[in-house]
Amino acid sequence: MKKTLILSTAMAGFAFAASAQQVTVMSWGGAYGESQVEAYNKPFAEMKGVTVNMVDADNPATPIKAMVEANNVSVDVADVELSDAVRLCDEGLLEVIDHDALPAAPDGTPAADDFIEGALMSECAVANIVWSTIFAYDSSKFSGDAPSTIADLFDLEAFPGKRGLRKGAKANLEMALMADGVPAEEVYDMLETDEGVERAFAKLATIKDSVVWWEAGAQPPQLLADGEVSMTTAYNGRVFNAAISEGKPFEIVWDGQVMDFDLFVVPKGAPNKDLAMEYIAFATDTQRLADQAKWISYGPARLSSGPLVGLYKDGATEMGPHMPTAEENLANALVNNFEFWADNGTELEERFNAWLASN
Amino acid sequence: MAELTAGTLTTADGKPLKASLARAQARARRRALFLVLPLLVFVLVTFIFPIGQMLFRSIHNDSFSSNMPNVSAWFAATDPGTEPDEEAYAALAADLLLLRENRTAGEVGTRVNYDLSGSRSLFTSSARKADDLEPPFKEAIIDVDKDWDDPLLWQVMRSASSPYTLNFYLAAVDLTRDESGGITTADAQRQIYVQLFQRTLVLSALITFLTFVLGYPIAHLLATLPLRYSNLLMILVLLPFWTSLLVRTTSWIVLLQQQGVINSTLVATGIISDQNRLAMIYNQTGTIIAMTHILLPFMVLPLYSVMRPIPPSYVRAARSLGASSWKAFRSVYFPLTVPGIAAGGLLVFILAVGYYITPALVGGATGQLISNLIAYHMQESLNWSLAAALAAILLFVILVLYWIYDRLIGIDNLKLG
Numbered sequence: 041m042k043k044t045l046i047l048s049t050a051m052a053g054f055a056f057a058a059s060a061q062q063v064t065v066m067s068w069g070g071a072y073g074e075s076q077v078e079a080y081n082k083p084f085a086e087m088k089g090v091t092v093n094m095v096d097a098d099n100p101a102t103p104i105k106a107m108v109e110a111n112n113v114s115v116d117v118a119d120v121e122l123s124d125a126v127r128l129c130d131e132g133l134l135e136v137i138d139h140d141a142l143p144a145a146p147d148g149t150p151a152a153d154d155f156i157e158g159a160l161m162s163e164c165a166v167a168n169i170v171w172s173t174i175f176a177y178d179s180s181k182f183s184g185d186a187p188s189t190i191a192d193l194f195d196l197e198a199f200p201g202k203r204g205l206r207k208g209a210k211a212n213l214e215m216a217l218m219a220d221g222v223p224a225e226e227v228y229d230m231l232e233t234d235e236g237v238e239r240a241f242a243k244l245a246t247i248k249d250s251v252v253w254w255e256a257g258a259q260p261p262q263l264l265a266d267g268e269v270s271m272t273t274a275y276n277g278r279v280f281n282a283a284i285s286e287g288k289p290f291e292i293v294w295d296g297q298v299m300d301f302d303l304f305v306v307p308k309g310a311p312n313k314d315l316a317m318e319y320i321a322f323a324t325d326t327q328r329l330a331d332q333a334k335w336i337s338y339g340p341a342r343l344s345s346g347p348l349v350g351l352y353k354d355g356a357t358e359m360g361p362h363m364p365t366a367e368e369n370l371a372n373a374l375v376n377n378f379e380f381w382a383d384n385g386t387e388l389e390e391r392f393n394a395w396l397a398s399n
Numbered sequence: 400m401a402e403l404t405a406g407t408l409t410t411a412d413g414k415p416l417k418a419s420l421a422r423a424q425a426r427a428r429r430r431a432l433f434l435v436l437p438l439l440v441f442v443l444v445t446f447i448f449p450i451g452q453m454l455f456r457s458i459h460n461d462s463f464s465s466n467m468p469n470v471s472a473w474f475a476a477t478d479p480g481t482e483p484d485e486e487a488y489a490a491l492a493a494d495l496l497l498l499r500e501n502r503t504a505g506e507v508g509t510r511v512n513y514d515l516s517g518s519r520s521l522f523t524s525s526a527r528k529a530d531d532l533e534p535p536f537k538e539a540i541i542d543v544d545k546d547w548d549d550p551l552l553w554q555v556m557r558s559a560s561s562p563y564t565l566n567f568y569l570a571a572v573d574l575t576r577d578e579s580g581g582i583t584t585a586d587a588q589r590q591i592y593v594q595l596f597q598r599t600l601v602l603s604a605l606i607t608f609l610t611f612v613l614g615y616p617i618a619h620l621l622a623t624l625p626l627r628y629s630n631l632l633m634i635l636v637l638l639p640f641w642t643s644l645l646v647r648t649t650s651w652i653v654l655l656q657q658q659g660v661i662n663s664t665l666v667a668t669g670i671i672s673d674q675n676r677l678a679m680i681y682n683q684t685g686t687i688i689a690m691t692h693i694l695l696p697f698m699v700l701p702l703y704s705v706m707r708p709i710p711p712s713y714v715r716a717a718r719s720l721g722a723s724s725w726k727a728f729r730s731v732y733f734p735l736t737v738p739g740i741a742a743g744g745l746l747v748f749i750l751a752v753g754y755y756i757t758p759a760l761v762g763g764a765t766g767q768l769i770s771n772l773i774a775y776h777m778q779e780s781l782n783w784s785l786a787a788a789l790a791a792i793l794l795f796v797i798l799v800l801y802w803i804y805d806r807l808i809g810i811d812n813l814k815l816g
Contacts, residue, residue, distance in 0.1 A: 132502030267658040383520035
C-alpha cells in the first residue's frame with residue numbers, strides 16, 4: 041500500500057533535495073517558532089556550519105503521518121505534543137531516539153534524572169518545553185467583574201461576547217467538564233465513560249453558536265486584538281508575547297489550564313537523520329532550554345534549566361510568574377493525559393468534527 | 400483492365416498517388432502525435448493515473464489483511480457468522496504480538512475504527528499487553544478488554560479482512576453494517592455526509608444563481624458601452640480575477656467580521672446597535688458572499704463573449720415592429736444569450752461544488768462544504784479511502800448533472816468565448 045503511494049505523492053509533493061548540510065525543523069510558527077529559531081536554530085547552525093530550515097504547521101503531528109505513509113519525508117525534526125508523540129511512536133512513524141546520548145546537566149546529573157517527570161517517557165521523543173492551554177480575555181472589554189474561573193468561559197450571560205476555541209477535541213473537552221463542575225483530578229475518569237463525553241459535548245453545545253474556531257496558534261491573539269472574540273483559549277506563550285511585547289491588554293486566566301509537553305521527534309525516514317539527532321541533543325541541553333524561555337513563556341523541560349531562566353528579551357520582565365508551572369498558576373491545573381489522547385484521540389476528533397459540521 | 404491500371408494516378412517516382420498520400424498523411428499524424436505526446440504523458444501521469452489510484456483506494460484497503468495474517472486466515476477458513484472459538488482467539492493473540500513487534504496496532508486499529516467507532520484504542524492498548532497473553536486465549540484476551548467479546552467487532556473484522564470493500568461508500572452516505580452484515584443507518588451523531596452533499600449542491604446552485612443575477616447586467620453593460628468605457632469596466636471585472644484567491648478571501652474577512660468595516664459603518668451610522676452587530680462571516684452567509692464574488696468573473700466573461708456579437712439592430716427591429724422593451728428583451732435578446740448563461744452557469748456551478756479554501760477560511764462551522772470534509776480526511780484523519788469514496792460520489796453527481804444539463808440545454812449550445 042505504501043509503495044503504490046510513492047508515485048502519486050512524488051508528483052504532488054515537494055521533495056526536498058537531501059543534503060547532509062542541512063536539517064529541517066517543523067514547528068508551530070509564530071512567536072513560539074521564533075523562540076526556537078533564536079534559542080536553538082541559530083546557535084546550532086553557527087556551531088556546526090550547517091543550514092537549519094524552519095517550516096510551520098498548525099500541528100506538525102498531522103503532516104508527519106501523511107509524509108511517512110507516502111514515503112516522502114521532507115522534515116528531519118518535528119515539534120509535537122506528548123499524546124501525538126506516543127501515538128506516532130506506537131504506529132511506527134517515528135525513529136527511536138537514544139536518550140543516553142543526551143548531554144548531562146552542567147553539575148553532572150545524567151539527562152534521565154535531569155528532565156522533569158514524563159519528559160522522556162516516549163522512546164521516540166525528547167521534551168523541550170512545558171506549555172499550557174489557557175483562556176485569555178481583553179481586559180478593556182470587561183468593565184465590571186473580569187472572568188476568573190474556567191466556568192466563566194462558558195458563561196455567556198455574565199460575560200457576553202464571542203469565544204475563540206481551538207478547532208479540535210483535545211483540551212476543549214477537559215475544559216468543558218471542568219467548567220461543568222468536574223474537579224480536575226476526575227476529568228479523565230469521566231471522559232473514559234460515554235456519559236462523560238456526552239456531558240462535555242453538551243457543555244460545549246451551550247456556547248457552540250458563539251464560538252469562532254481557530255487552528256493556528258497565532259490566531260487567538262489576533263482574534264482578541266481584532267475584537268472578534270471577547271475571550272479565547274490559547275497557548276499561554278502566545279498570549280504572553282502579545283501582552284508583553286506588543287502591549288495588548290490581554291489577561292490570562294490560569295484556572296482550569298491544561299498543561300502539556302512539546303517534544304522533538306524524528307519522522308521515520310528523515311533525510312538527515314544523524315544531524316537531526318545531533319540537533320535534538322543540542323537543543324535540549326540545559327543552556328538552550330533556558331535560552332528558549334527568554335523568548336516566550338514556556339517552561340524548560342530540564343530541572344537544571346530552571347535557575348538559568350532570566351528575564352524576557354525586553355530585559356525587564358521576570359519570566360517566572362508567567363510560566364504554566366508557577367506555583368500560583370497551578371491552583372486548578374490539569375495535566376494532559378497523553379495515554380487517554382493517544383488511545384482515544386482519533387475517535388474523539390472524528391466525533392468532534394461530526395458534531396461541528398452538524399447544525 | 401489494362402486501361403484502368405494505366406489510368407491510375409501515380410507520383411513522379413511511379414508509386415500510386417493514393418498510397419503515397421496515405422504514407423505522407425500517416426507521417427504527419429505521427430509527427431502530430433509526437434508533438435502532443437508530452438502533454439498526453441503529462442495528463443496521464445499527473446491526472447488520470449492518480450485519480451484512478453484514488454478511486455481504486457475507495458474500494459481497496461489492505462491495512463487489516465496484511466497486518467493480521469492469522470486472524471485473516473481464520474476468517475477465510477470459517478463461514479460468515481461463525482462464533483469466534485479458542486482457535487480464533489489464539490490467532491488473535493498471535494496477531495496482537497505481531498502488531499506490537501511491527502508497531503502496526505495503530506494502523507489496524509484505525510482501519511477497524513473506520514467501521515466500528517471506538518475500537519482503535521482496543522487494538523493499541525491490547526497490543527501493548529500482548530506479551531502477557533497465555534492460553535486459554537479467549538479468557539485471557541477478554542480479560543484484557545471485554546469489548547473483544549462483541550459480535551459486532553468480529554463481524555467488522557471479518558469484513559475488514561478482505562482488502563476489497565464497499566464499506567467506504569456506505570460510510571460516505573451515512574450508512575454502516577450491523578452485526579449480521581446487513582446495511583443500516585449510522586448513529587445519528589455521526590450522520591454528516593448526506594447533509595453536507597445536500598448543502599454543497601444547494602449552496603452551489605444558489606451561488607450560481609447569484610452570480611447570474613449580478614453578472615448579467617454587468618456583462619450587458621460591458622457589451623454595449625463604447626469601447627473606452629467598456630475597457631475600463633473590463634479591467635475592473637478582471638482585476639479581482641488576477642488577484643490571489645487568498646487575498647480576496649481575507650479581504651472579505653476584513654470587511655465582514657464583527658469588528659469589520661461594514662459592521663462598524665452600520666454601528667457608526669446608528670443603523671444597528673453595538674450589541675447587535677451582524678454575523679456575516681464564519682457561517683454560511685460568509686461562504687455565499689465570498690464565493691459569489693470570487694466566481695463572478697467566470698459568469699461575466701462567457702456572458703460578455705456571447706453578448707458582444709449580438710447586433711443592436713435586432714432589438715431595434717423588434718422595437719420598431721411594436722414590441723415593448725420587455726418583450727424585445729425576452730423574445731429576442733435573452734434567447735441569444737442562453738449559450739453564455741449555460742456556459743457561465745455550468746462553469747460556476749462545477750467550480751463551486753469543488754471549492755474548499757474559501758469555505759474553510761470564512762465558512763465557520765455551518766459554511767463548510769463536502770470538499771472541506773474530503774480535505775479533512777485527506778490531510779488530518781488520513782482516511783484516504785473514505786476521502787476517495789466521497790470524491791468519487793461527488794464526481795458521479797457532477798457527471799449526472801452534466802448529463803441532465805446536456806439533455807435539457809445541449810452541450811453544443813455551450814459557448815465559452
